[in-house]
Amino acid sequence: xxxxxxxxxxxxxxxxxxxxxxxxxxxxxxxxxxxxxxxxxxxxxxxxxxxxxxxxxxxxxxxxxxxxxxxxxxxxxxxxxxxxxxxxxxxxxxxxxxxxxxxxxxxxxxxxxxxxxxxxxxxxxxxxxxxxxxxxxxxxxxxxxxxxxxxxxxxxxxxxxxxxxxxxxxxxxxxxxxxxxxxxxxxxxxxxxxxxxxxxxxxxxxxxxx
Numbered sequence: 622x623x624x625x626x627x628x629x630x631x632x633x634x635x636x637x638x639x640x641x642x643x644x645x646x647x648x649x650x651x652x653x654x655x656x657x658x659x660x661x662x663x664x665x666x667x668x669x670x671x672x673x674x675x676x677x678x679x680x681x682x683x684x685x686x687x688x689x690x691x692x693x694x695x696x697x698x699x700x701x702x703x704x705x706x707x708x709x710x711x712x713x714x715x716x717x718x719x720x721x722x723x724x725x726x727x728x729x730x731x732x733x734x735x736x737x738x739x740x741x742x743x744x745x746x747x748x749x750x751x752x753x754x755x756x757x758x759x760x761x762x763x764x765x766x767x768x769x770x771x772x773x774x775x776x777x778x779x780x781x782x783x784x785x786x787x788x789x790x791x792x793x794x795x796x797x798x799x800x801x802x803x804x805x806x807x808x809x810x811x812x813x814x815x816x817x818x819x820x821x822x823x824x825x826x827x828x829x830x831x
Contacts, residue, residue, distance in 0.1 A: 622717075622722055622780065622781070622782050622800075623722065623723065623776045623777075623780040623781070624722065624723045624724070624725065624771060624774050624776030624780055624781035624782075625714075625717050625722050625723070625724050625725075625781065625782055625784065626724075626725045626726070626727050626767055626770045626771065626774075626781055626782070626783045626784070626794075626799070627714070627724070627725070627726050627727070627783075627784045628726070628727060628728060628761075628783075628784060628785045628786060628787075628790055628804075629726055629728045629730060629735045630728065630729075630730060630786075631786035631787070631804070631806040631808055631809065632707070632710075632784050632785060632786045632804045632806070633706060633707060633710045633711075633714070633726075633739075633744075633784075634700075634704050634705070634706060634707065634710075634735070634738055635704065635705045635706065635707050635806075636699070636700075636704045636738075637786070637806055637807070637808040638807065638808060639696065639699050639703075639704060640663075640696070641655075641660050641663065641808070643692065643695045643696055643699075644660075644663055644671075644675075644692075645660075646695070647675075647688075647691065647692065647695065648675070648679060648681075651679065651680075651681055653679045653681075666729075666760060669754070669755050670760060672685040672688055672689060673685065675688055676688060693731055693734070696731075696734065697734065700734055700735060700737050700738045701737040701738070704738050706738070706742045706744075707804075707806075707826075707827065708826050708827065708828065709826055709827035709828040709831060710742075710827050711742040711743065711744050712827070712831065713827040713830055713831060714744045714747050714748075715743070715744060715747060716831065717747075718744075718747035723749050723774040723775070723776055724747050724748050724749055724774070725748065725749060725750040725751060725752065725770040725771070725773060725774045726748055726750075726751045726752070726770070727751075727752045727753075727754075727761075727766045727767050727769075727770040727783070728751070728752075728753060728754070728766075729753075729754040729755075729760065729761060729766075730753075731753075732751075732753055732755070733751075749773070749774050750770060750773035750774050751770070751773075752766050752767070752769040752770035752773060753766065754766050756769065757769055760789065760793075761785070761787065761789050761790040761793045761794075762789035762790075762792060762793045763793050763796070764778075764793050764794060764796045764797025764798075764799075765797075766793075767781075767783050767793065767794045767797050767799055768797050771797075771799075778797050778798040778799045779798055779799075779800075781799050781800070782799065782800045782801065782802055782821075783799045783800070783801050783802070784801075784802045784804055785801065785802075785803060785804065785820075786803065786804045786805075786806045786808070786809050787809065787812075788809075788812050788815045788816060788819060791803055791816065791819045791820045792819055795819070800821050801819075801820045801821050801822070802820060802821065802822045802823070802824060802830075803816035803817070803819070803820035803822070803823045803824070804824055804827075805823070805824065805825045805826070
């Protein structure tokens with residue numbers, strides 16, 4: 622492994638439930654309440670993909686830009702002060718960095734929203750590049766965001782491992798020629814069989830890789 626590409630929410634950070642809580646809170650203000658299945662659908666979408674659904678399907682009388690701004694307002698402080706790293710995630714990132722592995726993040730979240738959290742855990746300086754789904758215009762069932770991340774750290778996909786917590790992300794990365802490691806999260810518990818089947822490796826904790 623010459624390069625490591627990490628998803629952020631649900632992989633490095635214990636933040637998937639925070640995103641669902643924020644989405645649920647936002648919609649509840651408009652008397653819209655999500656089913657568990659609808660929560661699963663949102664977990665696999667980029668924010669840009671979810672904005673039209675939020676606005677049109679649920680008839681929210683706000684522009685996409687207004688909705689985007691409200692979401693960003695709701696989550697910014699969470700990343701700065703509250704969201705925690707998953708057990709041994711920061712230690713593993715530091716170990717890879719010390720071993721000379723180039724590190725990138727590939728996320729469907731907002732640009733640089735993750736940095737305050739990474740700074741709190743002392744791993745911001747370990748990350749050489751970031752790639753965002755909004756840049757490539759497609760979600761993680763496609764390899765584009767991972768390919769962009771690999772390009773930015775100048776490592777071939779075949780020499781990179783992608784760490785992800787969602788089945789579409791694992792399969793999207795494999796389409797790009799990457800090795801994959803699926804990471805357990807409380808939000809993907811019901812997808813354990815698929816993650817074990819599709820990924821090259823499945824871990825419950827980064828401690829297994831230390």
